[in-house]
Amino acid sequence: MRSSPIVTELPRTSNMTDRHLKRRRFLDRTAETLILASASIAMSIILLIFVYVGREALPLLWENTDGASIVSTAVPPLEWQPVSERPRYNVFPLLLGTLKVTLLAMLIGTPLALAAAMYTSEFAPPRLREWIKPAIELLAGIPSVVMGFFALIVLASWIQAQFGNEFRYNALNAGIALALAIIPIIYTVSEDALTAVPQHYREASLALGASRIQTAIRVVLPAAMPGVGAAMILGFGRAIGETMIVLMASGNAPALSLSPLSSARTMSATIAAELGEVVFGGGHYRVLFFIGTLLFVVTSILNWIGDRYNRRMRMRLFGAE
Amino acid sequence: MVQLGQSWAELYMKEHPDITIQVTAGGSGTGIAALIEGTTQICQASRAMKDTEKESLKTKRNLDAVETPVALDALAVYVNKENAVKSLTMEQVAKIFLGEVTDWKDVGGTPGNIVLYGRENSSGTYVYFKEHVLANKDFPTKYQALPGTGAVVNAVAKDKGGVGYGGIGYATDIKTIPITKDAGGMPIEPTMANVLSGAYPISRQLFWYTAGPAESAVKAFQDWVLSPEGQKVVSEKGFYPLKGE
Numbered sequence: 001m002r003s004s005p006i007v008t009e010l011p012r013t014s015n016m017t018d019r020h021l022k023r024r025r026f027l028d029r030t031a032e033t034l035i036l037a038s039a040s041i042a043m044s045i046i047l048l049i050f051v052y053v054g055r056e057a058l059p060l061l062w063e064n065t066d067g068a069s070i071v072s073t074a075v076p077p078l079e080w081q082p083v084s085e086r087p088r089y090n091v092f093p094l095l096l097g098t099l100k101v102t103l104l105a106m107l108i109g110t111p112l113a114l115a116a117a118m119y120t121s122e123f124a125p126p127r128l129r130e131w132i133k134p135a136i137e138l139l140a141g142i143p144s145v146v147m148g149f150f151a152l153i154v155l156a157s158w159i160q161a162q163f164g165n166e167f168r169y170n171a172l173n174a175g176i177a178l179a180l181a182i183i184p185i186i187y188t189v190s191e192d193a194l195t196a197v198p199q200h201y202r203e204a205s206l207a208l209g210a211s212r213i214q215t216a217i218r219v220v221l222p223a224a225m226p227g228v229g230a231a232m233i234l235g236f237g238r239a240i241g242e243t244m245i246v247l248m249a250s251g252n253a254p255a256l257s258l259s260p261l262s263s264a265r266t267m268s269a270t271i272a273a274e275l276g277e278v279v280f281g282g283g284h285y286r287v288l289f290f291i292g293t294l295l296f297v298v299t300s301i302l303n304w305i306g307d308r309y310n311r312r313m314r315m316r317l318f319g320a321e
Numbered sequence: 322m323v324q325l326g327q328s329w330a331e332l333y334m335k336e337h338p339d340i341t342i343q344v345t346a347g348g349s350g351t352g353i354a355a356l357i358e359g360t361t362q363i364c365q366a367s368r369a370m371k372d373t374e375k376e377s378l379k380t381k382r383n384l385d386a387v388e389t390p391v392a393l394d395a396l397a398v399y400v401n402k403e404n405a406v407k408s409l410t411m412e413q414v415a416k417i418f419l420g421e422v423t424d425w426k427d428v429g430g431t432p433g434n435i436v437l438y439g440r441e442n443s444s445g446t447y448v449y450f451k452e453h454v455l456a457n458k459d460f461p462t463k464y465q466a467l468p469g470t471g472a473v474v475n476a477v478a479k480d481k482g483g484v485g486y487g488g489i490g491y492a493t494d495i496k497t498i499p500i501t502k503d504a505g506g507m508p509i510e511p512t513m514a515n516v517l518s519g520a521y522p523i524s525r526q527l528f529w530y531t532a533g534p535a536e537s538a539v540k541a542f543q544d545w546v547l548s549p550e551g552q553k554v555v556s557e558k559g560f561y562p563l564k565g566e
Contacts, residue, residue, distance in 0.1 A: 083442040168465070169465050255462045273468070
């Protein structure tokens with residue numbers, strides 16, 4: 001979407017000379033160049049990080065150091081035992097752990113965030129809305145290490161008291177804490193999407209005799225669906241990359257189990273826990289960078305799709321610009 | 322061990338205001354790597370330097386690693402306070418942490434699942450336990466790895482079936498199990514006397530490494546650490562001084 005310049009021609013006032021005008025144009029151009037420079041620096045830093053992470057993992061394609069190669073990350077046994085006399089680098093248990101924890105977080109977080117977004121955009125009185133929105137968005141400001149600590153000490157005991165589970169630290173424990181971390185993102189983006197639905201949609205629906213709840217669910221929600229989809233995808237991207245919460249709450253056992261009450265080891269937590277002690281340039285080091293590359297690619301794709309959905313939403317509601 | 326180094330540095334700097342000591346945390350491997358790269362003068366390690374690491378120090382800087390034991394540490398086996406087990410043999414401890422024994426009733430306790438807690442594989446404690454107790458075999462996949470010994474102690478304190486391992490200095494609100502070296506022997510408590518005499522089977526030395534023999538200011542600091550004054554800090558931090566108290 002290209003935005004046209006806001007002011008095409010500067011208004012000429014009586015005391016404005018040509019010199020003034022030139023100066024203002026010069027300032028405008030300088031500001032534009034500075035902003036462009038900052039944007040390109042940020043872009044190239046991200047690109048360089050990706051190149052660096054990828055480059056550290058790349059030798060896996062043709063090398064086999066300490067039993068680590070691109071093949072060893074995929075062949076059975078499905079075990080993650082990197083510190084061993086006979087290291088096993090299969091990443092499947094980590095993928096499974098990541099998906100398990102992330103999906104649980106989505107299952108818990110999405111309905112809550114969506115319901116809250118629905119309520120604030122469609123039903124809440126404007127004054128209440130002004131309180132609820134910042135309060136939920138404030139959740140995003142809680143450092144993830146605090147959330148992780150809460151899960152480690154409080155939530156784990158609570159879950160164990162409810163279910164009597166063997167694994168004190170498990171995917172559900174991490175999933176709930178992670179849900180708290182992604183609720184603000186899903187809420188903010190989907191609330192914006194719902195609010196952006198033009199008022200006349202609602203008016204038309206109400207005029208045809210639909211109730212407010214019918215209007216919200218059958219008219220507003222479908223109209224805002226691409227935005228809500230984008231919110232979910234962005235939340236998923238945040239959850240899959242979150243490290244500190246899962247490191248503290250999930251028990252980090254690379255178990256092959258689908259049960260939410262068994263322990264899980266995620267990709268991000270594995271990198272955080274192990275990278276500090278690996279031999280620089282060794283097989284284990286390369287596999288950890290390979291996992292990092294995987295995470296980077298997955299989150300980038302998710303963010304890209306989320307962005308596309310968001311654009312499509314705006315196009316649908318306001319027409320292409 | 323980083324806490325020990327920090328206390329040493331703080332106290333020593335207080336007595337010698339002209340000297341600045343920076344302590345950086347990160348694990349034994351991180352410290353050894355820094356020594357090899359020459360970015361540190363002293364590296365603390367809770368495990369002995371590997372031959373490959375000594376070689377790379379030799380090739381990179383043409384210096385030999387000099388090892389100085391500075392303190393003793395005992396790894397205790399923690400269980401929940403309500404656990405009925407009185408003592409364990411080394412073999413039983415190994416079988417428990419290898420996942421071969423999964424019920425407390427098989428080692429003299431009341432029936433119930435054994436739940437394993439411990440450190441991440443980047444920790445020197447993990448490596449030590451794996452090498453000296455498990456004879457280098459692998460922990461099972463149900464082993465829950467936690468981000469610190471404090472977290473392990475907290476988990477075992479709240480989990481009736483829990484068992485963990487870690488430095489004796491951290492043991493609060495839990496029970497440490499006396500260990501028998503060989504079947505039929507006497508169970509040994511992880512006390513200072515038993516660690517010093519070598520009777521307690523899971524104890525280790527903590528080291529300082531320098532590249533080449535310590536010189537001038539570094540040598541003075543190292544001598545102070547080994548002096549009675551420096552060794553007093555060791556027991557304050559929950560480790561054992563080299564010569565006892």
